[in-house]
Amino acid sequence: MKNKKTVIYMIVLAVLFTTMAGSWSRKEPKHLALSNSYLYDVDEDGNYEITVEYLDSPSGGTTAAGNEKFVVMTHKGKTPPTTIRDPGMTVEKDVFGAHNRVRFFSERLAKKGVLDLLDFFVRGYITDERPYLIVIKNEDPGMIYKADKGFSDRVGDYIYEMGDNRGERTLYSAFVRTLDFCVDYYTEGQQCVTGVVEVKPNPVSLEEAAEDDKPKKYYMSFEGLAVFKEDKLVGYLDGEDTMSYKLLADKAKDSPMAVSVEGEDLSIVLRKSSSKIKTSMKDGKPIVEITLTNMVMISQNNTKYCVSDKDELKIVEEAMNKDLSQRLKKSITKVQTEYKSDIYGFGKHLHMQQPKEWKKVKDAWDDEYFPKAEVTVTVKNMVDFEGQSLEKFGEKNVKQRKY
Amino acid sequence: MTKKPYITSIQVAAISGGSALMFPYTFLPVLRVTPANQDAWLVVLLSLLYMILFNVPILLLINKFRGLNAVEIMETVMGKPAGKASAFLLFMFAMFCFFSCMQAMSIYLKLYIIAETPLWVIIMFLLIPLTYASMKGAGVVARLGVTVVPFVVLTIVAFFIMGIKDMEIANLMPIGADSSFLDLNYGAILTAARFSEIIVLAVFSYYLKDDVSINGTYFKSILIFGSTFLLMTLATLLLMGSGVAKLQNNPFLSYARQVGGGEILQRVQALNIFSWFGGSILKLTIYNYIASFILSKIVGSNKLKPKHYAIPLSLIAFILTFIPVMRKMSTLHYINSELIFPSIVFSVVVVLPVIILIVYLFRYKAVNKATTDLLNAKKQQEEQQNMEESNVQSVANQPQPQPQPPTAQNDP
Structure with missing residues (x-):
C-alpha cells in the first residue's frame, strides 16, 4: 500500500515537472513576441538601430492559411538593451529573446567594434551564446529581410538550418556561433572571424509564373568570412581564402x-x-x-x-x-x-x-x-x-x- | 526518549559530498581563484589533497570520540562552558552556511531563472520542504541525500557527455606553463578552504553503526565531490575556455545552456535547473538540521528536540533574506569572496578542531575517563531502552482475550 502511494506521488511529481518546463516565468507564452533574428546597426550619431524579426506565439503562430505569423520591426535607441526592449512601443507583446537564432551586424557597426554588444550578449540573463554571428556586406543591411528564405518561413530559421545542416560541409562559408567568437576573443594568439552574407539580385525571375510561385527578387550568398581584429571588422575573405582558413582550423x-x-x-x-x-x-x-x-x-x-x-x-x-x-x-x-x-x-x-x-x-x-x-x-x-x-x-x- | 536512527555509510557520503558539490555547481569559484586560467583543473586536483589535509583534525576527533556527538565531544574535551561556547561557534557557522546558501539560491532564482516570481514565494518554496525534511530528522535527511545526489551527479555526467563534441582540448593548453607552482598551491589552498562539509560528516557520523568506517565514509564523500567537481571544471573550461568561463556568474549553468545546440536538447537544460534546485534544497536541509541539532544539544532540554528548532531557524533565515542589502548580488559576491568565505570555513573546520586537539593533549587522562563514563552511561541507557521496547513488543504479541458473546441479561 505504501509503495503504491509512493508510485502515485512520483507520477504526480513527474506530471507537474512537464508543466514547469514550458516557461521560465509567470508570463503566458501567448503574450510573448519571440524573436528569431536581430540585425544590429548604428546611425551616424552612434545610436543603435536594431531590427528584430518577431514570431507570434503560441496562439499557434499560424494564420488561417497555415502560414506562421511574424513581423519585422526596427527600434532605435542609445544602447542595445534599451533599444531591444522596443522603446517606441511598436510591438504589443512582451519581447522574449531566448529563442533567437542569429545576430546580424551591419558593416558600419562591425567596423566600429562589437565589444559593447558582446558584453550585452554575455551579461543578459535571457540572451545566450548560441546564435550565429554574421556580418551583412550590403550598404542597406535591412535587405536581408527581403531576400529569399528557401524552405524556411523566417530569416533566423533559414540561417540556423543552413549553419547546422551545411555549415561544416562547406569550405567556402563560415558559420560562427557567438560562443566561438567569444572564446576566440579571449584566446591568446587567436583573432576572431564571423560568417558573412551578401544580399544579391536573384538571377531567376520567372516572369510568367503566378505571383505566389515567383521567386523573390533577392537571395543570400554566404560565401566568404569576415575577419576581425580584436572586436573590429578589418575585411573579408573570399570563398577560396575561407577554404584555407577552414582547413587550417x-x-x-x-x-x-x-x-x-x-x-x-x-x-x-x-x-x-x-x-x-x-x-x-x-x-x-x-x-x-x-x-x-x-x-x-x-x-x-x-x-x-x-x-x-x-x-x-x-x-x-x-x-x-x-x-x-x-x-x-x-x-x-x-x-x-x-x-x-x-x-x-x-x-x-x-x-x-x-x-x-x-x-x-x-x-x-x-x-x-x-x-x-x-x-x-x-x-x-x-x-x-x-x-x-x-x-x-x-x-x-x-x-x-x-x- | 526516541531511539537513535542508524544511517549507512553511503548515505552520509552522499549528503556530505552532494552538499559540497552545490557550491561549485552554482559558482565554480575555482575558475576565478589564482591562477585563474586554463590550469583551474590542476587547482581542483591539488585542492583535494589540501582538503584531506585540512580535515585531518576533525577526522581524528570523530574517530577518537566515536559514539559521542559533536557537542558532547567539545564539552568532554574542553569542559562544559568552553565546550558550549565552541558548540555555539559551530551553530553560528551552520547558520551562516544555511543563510548564505539560502541567499544565493533566492538571488539566483529571482534574478536568473524565475525573475517575475515574487521573492517571498521563492523563499517559501524553499523553506517549506526543507524545514519539513529537517524536522523529520537525520534518517530522512540521509535518505533524501541518496535520492537527490545521484540525480545531481547523473545530470552533471549527462551534460558533460552532451558537450563533448563541442569541446576543444586546446582550451586547456598550455598545461602548467602560465601558472607558477606557488600560484597553483595558493589557488588550491583557497579552494580547499571552502570545503566545509566535513562538518556534515562530523554531525552525521554519530548516526553511523559502530562497525562502519568513518574514514571510509569520508573518502567516499571526497570521491563523489572530487570527481564531479573535476568534471564540471573540465567541461566548462573545455567548452568555453578560461576567459569566457570565468566571466560567468554561473559558469556550469551557462555551460549547460550552450550544449546540445537546440531543439530537444535545448529543452533538456531544464533538467539542469531541477537538479540544481533539488541539490540546493538538500544542502539547505542539511544545514538547517545541523544548526537545529547543535542548538538542541547546547540547550540540553529533554523537552526540546532538534525538530523544535527547525521552524524558528528557517524563520530567521526568511527574515534575514528580506534585508535589502542581503538581496544584492554584490553582497553575495562579498560573502563568497576569497576574503570572507574561506577564512570563516578555515577557522571552524581547521582552527577550532586543532584547538580542541591541543586541549585534549593537555587533559587526555581526564578526557579519556569522562569519555568512557559517558559512553557507558549511553550504553546502559540504550540497553534499558531496548529492554523496554522488547517488553512492549511481547505484551503486544500476547493473545488478546476473545470478546464474550452478549448474554441474554445484557441484551436490551
Missing part, C-alpha cells in the same frame, strides 16, 4: 572542392582533414610549419590520369598536394599582409608549444610578428576511394589494366 568534414592537376580540374570530397601546426621562434622571427593531411574521395576526374591505378594515382596525389599547398600559402600571405590579424591561431600554437617565447612576443604579435612569420605548408592528400567507376567515363579504347 580543422573545420572541414565531407566537404567538396576542386583541385588542379596539371591544369585540369579534379573534383574531390575531403572526407576527413586534420592540420598540425608546429611553431618556433628563430632570430626574432616566427617559424610556422603546417602539415595538412586529407583523406580524399574523388567525385569527378577531368585529368588524363587513371585514378584507379596506383602509380598514376601517386602522380595525381603529388599534383594535388602541390596545388593545395600553393593555394594555402597564398591565402595565408594575404591575411598576413593585408589584415595583420592572426585568424589561423599561429600565436595560439606558439603559446601552447613555446610558452616562454610567447610571453616575449604576445603584445606585438598581430602587428609585428604574425605578418613576418615564415610559413611552410606541406599537404598530404591520400585518395582512399576513387569513386564507383574504375575508368574515366567515355574512354572506349583503354588498354587492359592489371587491377
Whole structure:
C-alpha cells in the first residue's frame, strides 16, 4: 500500500515537472513576441538601430492559411538593451529573446567594434551564446529581410538550418556561433572571424509564373568570412581564402572542392582533414610549419590520369598536394599582409608549444610578428576511394589494366 | 526518549559530498581563484589533497570520540562552558552556511531563472520542504541525500557527455606553463578552504553503526565531490575556455545552456535547473538540521528536540533574506569572496578542531575517563531502552482475550 502511494506521488511529481518546463516565468507564452533574428546597426550619431524579426506565439503562430505569423520591426535607441526592449512601443507583446537564432551586424557597426554588444550578449540573463554571428556586406543591411528564405518561413530559421545542416560541409562559408567568437576573443594568439552574407539580385525571375510561385527578387550568398581584429571588422575573405582558413582550423568534414592537376580540374570530397601546426621562434622571427593531411574521395576526374591505378594515382596525389599547398600559402600571405590579424591561431600554437617565447612576443604579435612569420605548408592528400567507376567515363579504347 | 536512527555509510557520503558539490555547481569559484586560467583543473586536483589535509583534525576527533556527538565531544574535551561556547561557534557557522546558501539560491532564482516570481514565494518554496525534511530528522535527511545526489551527479555526467563534441582540448593548453607552482598551491589552498562539509560528516557520523568506517565514509564523500567537481571544471573550461568561463556568474549553468545546440536538447537544460534546485534544497536541509541539532544539544532540554528548532531557524533565515542589502548580488559576491568565505570555513573546520586537539593533549587522562563514563552511561541507557521496547513488543504479541458473546441479561 505504501509503495503504491509512493508510485502515485512520483507520477504526480513527474506530471507537474512537464508543466514547469514550458516557461521560465509567470508570463503566458501567448503574450510573448519571440524573436528569431536581430540585425544590429548604428546611425551616424552612434545610436543603435536594431531590427528584430518577431514570431507570434503560441496562439499557434499560424494564420488561417497555415502560414506562421511574424513581423519585422526596427527600434532605435542609445544602447542595445534599451533599444531591444522596443522603446517606441511598436510591438504589443512582451519581447522574449531566448529563442533567437542569429545576430546580424551591419558593416558600419562591425567596423566600429562589437565589444559593447558582446558584453550585452554575455551579461543578459535571457540572451545566450548560441546564435550565429554574421556580418551583412550590403550598404542597406535591412535587405536581408527581403531576400529569399528557401524552405524556411523566417530569416533566423533559414540561417540556423543552413549553419547546422551545411555549415561544416562547406569550405567556402563560415558559420560562427557567438560562443566561438567569444572564446576566440579571449584566446591568446587567436583573432576572431564571423560568417558573412551578401544580399544579391536573384538571377531567376520567372516572369510568367503566378505571383505566389515567383521567386523573390533577392537571395543570400554566404560565401566568404569576415575577419576581425580584436572586436573590429578589418575585411573579408573570399570563398577560396575561407577554404584555407577552414582547413587550417580543422573545420572541414565531407566537404567538396576542386583541385588542379596539371591544369585540369579534379573534383574531390575531403572526407576527413586534420592540420598540425608546429611553431618556433628563430632570430626574432616566427617559424610556422603546417602539415595538412586529407583523406580524399574523388567525385569527378577531368585529368588524363587513371585514378584507379596506383602509380598514376601517386602522380595525381603529388599534383594535388602541390596545388593545395600553393593555394594555402597564398591565402595565408594575404591575411598576413593585408589584415595583420592572426585568424589561423599561429600565436595560439606558439603559446601552447613555446610558452616562454610567447610571453616575449604576445603584445606585438598581430602587428609585428604574425605578418613576418615564415610559413611552410606541406599537404598530404591520400585518395582512399576513387569513386564507383574504375575508368574515366567515355574512354572506349583503354588498354587492359592489371587491377 | 526516541531511539537513535542508524544511517549507512553511503548515505552520509552522499549528503556530505552532494552538499559540497552545490557550491561549485552554482559558482565554480575555482575558475576565478589564482591562477585563474586554463590550469583551474590542476587547482581542483591539488585542492583535494589540501582538503584531506585540512580535515585531518576533525577526522581524528570523530574517530577518537566515536559514539559521542559533536557537542558532547567539545564539552568532554574542553569542559562544559568552553565546550558550549565552541558548540555555539559551530551553530553560528551552520547558520551562516544555511543563510548564505539560502541567499544565493533566492538571488539566483529571482534574478536568473524565475525573475517575475515574487521573492517571498521563492523563499517559501524553499523553506517549506526543507524545514519539513529537517524536522523529520537525520534518517530522512540521509535518505533524501541518496535520492537527490545521484540525480545531481547523473545530470552533471549527462551534460558533460552532451558537450563533448563541442569541446576543444586546446582550451586547456598550455598545461602548467602560465601558472607558477606557488600560484597553483595558493589557488588550491583557497579552494580547499571552502570545503566545509566535513562538518556534515562530523554531525552525521554519530548516526553511523559502530562497525562502519568513518574514514571510509569520508573518502567516499571526497570521491563523489572530487570527481564531479573535476568534471564540471573540465567541461566548462573545455567548452568555453578560461576567459569566457570565468566571466560567468554561473559558469556550469551557462555551460549547460550552450550544449546540445537546440531543439530537444535545448529543452533538456531544464533538467539542469531541477537538479540544481533539488541539490540546493538538500544542502539547505542539511544545514538547517545541523544548526537545529547543535542548538538542541547546547540547550540540553529533554523537552526540546532538534525538530523544535527547525521552524524558528528557517524563520530567521526568511527574515534575514528580506534585508535589502542581503538581496544584492554584490553582497553575495562579498560573502563568497576569497576574503570572507574561506577564512570563516578555515577557522571552524581547521582552527577550532586543532584547538580542541591541543586541549585534549593537555587533559587526555581526564578526557579519556569522562569519555568512557559517558559512553557507558549511553550504553546502559540504550540497553534499558531496548529492554523496554522488547517488553512492549511481547505484551503486544500476547493473545488478546476473545470478546464474550452478549448474554441474554445484557441484551436490551
